Amino acid sequence: MPQSRRYLLVSLCVVFAIALAWFFLRSTTPKIPEAILHGYSPALSKARAGQPGAARVLYQQLARPDLTAKRRIWLLAELPNYPSPQALKFADVDLHDASADVREAAIKSIVGLVPSGQRSLLLGPMLDDSEQSVRFAAINALLGLSPDDLGLYFGPLQQAIDGWELVLRAAPQSAETQYQLARLHLHNAELKAAQQALEQTLQLEPGNLPALVMQIEVLDKQGQSDAARQLLARQLQAQPDSAYLQHALGLWLLNHGQSEYALLGLSKAVELEPDNKNYRFDLATTLHGQQELEAAQKQLQEIVERHPADRKARVLLISYWKESGQLQNVQVLLAQLEQMNPDDPALQQGL
DSSP: OOHHHHHHHHHHHHHHHHHHHHHHHHHHSOOOOHHHHTOHHHHHHHHHHTOTTHHHHHHHHHTOTTOOHHHHHHHHHHGGGSOSHHHHHHHHHHTTOSOHHHHHHHHHHHHHHSOGGGSHHHHGGGGGOSSHHHHHHHHHHHTTOOHHHHGGGHHHHHHHHHHHHHHHHHSOOOHHHHHHHHHHHHHTTOHHHHHHHHHHHHHHOTTOHHHHHHHHHHHHHTTOHHHHHHHHHHHHHHOTTOHHHHHHHHHHHHHTTOHHHHHHHHHHHHHHOTTOHHHHHHHHHHHHHTTOHHHHHHHHHHHHHHOTTOHHHHHHHHHHHHHTTOHHHHHHHHHHHHHHOTTOHHHHTTO
């Protein structure tokens, strides 16, 4: 056989083999149904609005292998409102995604899905992630957990914190780096170092309210409650319309056994920022602690009306309705919850 014909034959065989492999791969790759393929935006909207079937379409989208990192991140942000074993599996799988941004989003999602005491087994391994930003996200997610909650990851977390502290100290000085240093020092109960870092933060950025509130916490932990109270009073006098500071005042009074006065600050924060569900939730639980059950229910109802997907408020409202014997309201909310997510653990536990 002439050499040219032999080369032609070999080339044809190679082309045939490639075509056969392509056909085989295409035939074995599951085809995504058109309804799911074009259902991303409706699914995300449904999840954000807490509509019936939200969990099902959210899970369908998360099961897609063709989503961009950005789209996965948006879905993972909604996942904590739709907990189930399947939801946790999606978040756990995304802890190993090729995109560091997706892995960070999965960490945040697990923080919302898993109680703090059970979080370390899932997130502890992320302390060894190849990307620095992911390691830091894991540290943030585990900060504040007790040694018992951290279990086997108590040591690794301390090592990771030490590593992050070195990075922060080597970075150009900024309010953000000093604030993060303060958080790490506070976790390690290094109160004087935390105080110094916070002072540096506020010198660089005097209006940094989270740093101000943390400074009040550090003063309290050092037994300087009067100094903490005076600092908070000065800031409130300068910024009486700051919902953040009014909320901080309410929590400070609550922590100091002054629940009745705490309600004033918490109520003012809600008045200033009526759409802030976290402020309203804290007001509801404080009202409940003061035996003002009806007022607490109203606050939770307001959250559910403004933020229908907010599971935490919905589940607590069910509990409060049950406590007051208003079983018809309980049934309505349970039915809505089941329509949104039939696999919700609250339903499985017979709330």
